[in-house]
Amino acid sequence: MPIVTIQQFPGSVEHKRELARRITEAFEEVYGNSPESVQVFFQEVDGEHWARGGALGCDREDGPR
Amino acid sequence: MPIVTIQQFPGSVEHKRELARRITEAFEEVYGNSPESVQVFFQEVDGEHWARGGALGCDREDGPR
Amino acid sequence: MPIVTIQQFPGSVEHKRELARRITEAFEEVYGNSPESVQVFFQEVDGEHWARGGALGCDREDGPR
Amino acid sequence: MPIVTIQQFPGSVEHKRELARRITEAFEEVYGNSPESVQVFFQEVDGEHWARGGALGCDREDGPR
Amino acid sequence: MPIVTIQQFPGSVEHKRELARRITEAFEEVYGNSPESVQVFFQEVDGEHWARGGALGCDREDGPR
Amino acid sequence: MPIVTIQQFPGSVEHKRELARRITEAFEEVYGNSPESVQVFFQEVDGEHWARGGALGCDREDGPR
Incomplete structure (x- = not known):
């Protein structure tokens, strides 16, 4: 922990x-x-595996934010 | 959120x-x-990184389900 | 799955x-x-267990959003 | 994100x-x-819901660490 | 780890x-x-915070399984 | 479950x-x-995506432990 x-x-x-x-x-x-x-794990995702506003990061004009 | x-x-x-x-x-x-x-994250796993019934997906006859 | x-x-x-x-x-x-x-899990958090912009939800003027 | x-x-x-x-x-x-x-989520656990060394936190002499 | x-x-x-x-x-x-x-965390959920087959555990005839 | x-x-x-x-x-x-x-998921991380003691696994002398 x-x-x-x-x-x-x-x-x-x-x-x-x-x-x-x-x-x-x-x-x-x-x-x-x-x-x-203390342990820290980094899970990195690209724009094909994350969405905001119902749109994948790779489809958003402002890119993955 | x-x-x-x-x-x-x-x-x-x-x-x-x-x-x-x-x-x-x-x-x-x-x-x-x-x-x-709303943010959505997709974590995709293959049959070597998931098990059901005590068997890895890659070892199951019905495949990864 | x-x-x-x-x-x-x-x-x-x-x-x-x-x-x-x-x-x-x-x-x-x-x-x-x-x-x-398909299984769905709901993890509910209140304003003391979530922060955005560096401030806990219970401290934000716009509440937990 | x-x-x-x-x-x-x-x-x-x-x-x-x-x-x-x-x-x-x-x-x-x-x-x-x-x-x-940036969003931060706090998931707090007590000594009955966490184990280290094969022993629950509530059973460890050094308590939950 | x-x-x-x-x-x-x-x-x-x-x-x-x-x-x-x-x-x-x-x-x-x-x-x-x-x-x-080795650390183990237990996240316990009740029938109002879990669903299978599109139905909450508390609504399923076979209960939470 | x-x-x-x-x-x-x-x-x-x-x-x-x-x-x-x-x-x-x-x-x-x-x-x-x-x-x-029972379903089991394996999330494997390498020494660039995990840290302990404030140091990434790839930077630790004892390696990723």
């Missing part, structure tokens, strides 16, 4: 590295969790 | 497009949600 | 009943799934 | 408020997401 | 205790995971 | 086959579920 699952569009390894660092730090400082107790 | 996550076997983009449209419409008509507030 | 998990604000039983019916019907008509193969 | 789901032990509203703020800020600064595009 | 999330109808603590023990043992013996690396 | 979702590092088909068999058997013996009512 805690387990953090993130559903997002594909991001670079650098960005995921930085995000994992900051989220873990937040648990450490807010809840007092030991960093090793 | 609402967030809809679908675990299913791989489907075509056309089918996912139609499903996302209909599910979003259902939220709009039943709950009165604005379409843009 | 398919498994549909819905994260939403609390709704009435009548609304969930209608939504489950329509979503299942969509899988039946779009994918040809048998209705009995 | 992005959707962040946190599985954790029950925490105070103040702590969840602070955590949601910091996580959203991290997405804003690392990915450039608009804050309003 | 591994994280096991179980969606099920409400069960007794005794049953969840036994299930967590056996699932963790399976990871230990099949994958060689250390027991302490 | 029940639905079991496993987040783990990539494993062989043989291992997943054995794990699905044992987990399903556990539900059968502990809860009395019919085997066909």
Whole structure:
């Protein structure tokens, strides 16, 4: 515990590295969790596997947002 | 909100497009949600990553159902 | 299969009943799934367990949307 | 998008408020997401609904960690 | 890792205790995971929050199955 | 019902086959579920999509554990 699952569009390894660092730090400082107790999972989806407003991301003019 | 996550076997983009449209419409008509507030995620799994009856889909005679 | 998990604000039983019916019907008509193969899970969250824009739903002026 | 789901032990509203703020800020600064595009869900579990090492949290001497 | 999330109808603590023990043992013996690396989460749902065949569990004659 | 979702590092088909068999058997013996009512999903993640202690698995000296 805690387990953090993130559903997002594909991001670079650098960005995921930085995000994992900051989220873990937040648990450490807010809840007092030991960093090793915090796990983060990244589930990346593309525009064919996500929809908003009833339209797939690949069909939306503004792209996947 | 609402967030809809679908675990299913791989489907075509056309089918996912139609499903996302209909599910979003259902939220709009039943709950009165604005379409843009509804997000749908498709998590597709193959027969090596799903089991029923204690057997992987790829080992079942009736295939992945 | 398919498994549909819905994260939403609390709704009435009548609304969930209608939504489950329509979503299942969509899988039946779009994918040809048998209705009995479709399962829908409702995970309801209140404004203390959901945030958008960095603010909990219970703290947002427009409420949980 | 992005959707962040946190599985954790029950925490105070103040702590969840602070955590949601910091996580959203991290997405804003690392990915450039608009804050309003970030949603955070808190799924709190007690010691009867979580196990580690094959033992429920309520049965572990060190409690739920 | 591994994280096991179980969606099920409400069960007794005794049953969840036994299930967590056996699932963790399976990871230990099949994958060689250390027991302490395995976490199990139980998400219990009642018949108003689950549907099959387009009908809520509370409306089905055979009850929630 | 029940639905079991496993987040783990990539494993062989043989291992997943054995794990699905044992987990399903556990539900059968502990809860009395019919085997066909039990579904297991495997979500495999690599070291770029998982972090512990604030570091991605691909950056940890002990690798993904």
